[in-house]
Amino acid sequence: MTAIAIDGPAGAGKSTIAKQLAKDLGYIYVDTGALYRAVGYYMDKQGVDLGAEDQVVPRLGELTAELKYIDGEQRVLVNGEDVTQKIRTPKMSMAASKVSALPAVRDFLFELQRKIARENDVIMDGRDIGTVVLPDAQVKIYLTASPQERARRRHAELLQKGEKASFEEVLADIVERDYNDSHRAVAPLRQAQDAILVDTTHLDLEKSVERIHQLIKERQSHVDRL
Secondary structure, three states: OEEEEEEEEOOOHHHHHHHHHHHOOOOEEEEEEHHHHHHHHHHHHHOOOOOEEEEHHHHHHOOEEEEEEEEEEEEEOOOOOEOOOOOOHHHHHHHHHHHOOOOHHHHHHHHHHHHHHHHHHHEEEOOOOHHOOOOOOEEEEEOOHHHHHHHHHHHHHHHHHOOOOHHHHHHHHHOOOOOOOOOOOOOOOOOOOOOOOOOOOOHHHHHHHHEEEEEEEHHHHHHHOO
């Protein structure tokens, strides 16, 4: 099985690019961020303090998070409820950032992610795929863009969905999440030593996919020659 890990900060376009690459390559796309959002969604619904391990951990046993592929599209289920759309809000983005800092939550989701990778050719994106979840992935990409560009993309996305948010609020959320993700004690966001850095600040979606597709081909060709 082949595993491609794509890491990077919030709003870098990981999910959009990974989905397109998975479709082009015939791989399974695994959106690990959606799983953390699912945990954040459930805990928020229960009214617990998302950063308090003593409140979150006892409730993990009540939670079943699943990724299902329906008509070729990934859906996220929490205890059987389809929450695919509900978890795509700025509030759930921050909720995911908070619960992902808890070691017990990461352990809870790691085995699910690794099981999918053991059984399928996958493209998996997140914050620590190449460093922690799939350290032996054959191809590792670290995808980034400037905070302002990432906020512009996220803001446009929210407006398209009919959600109200100012650019300044979205940028502040991006900056705060960058700090939280890179400073957490467990599996902080960082570029793996053997990951290829790709900055998409000045690239549109098509050019970004093209660039990474080429890098994947080059890396796989190099591995095949070894």
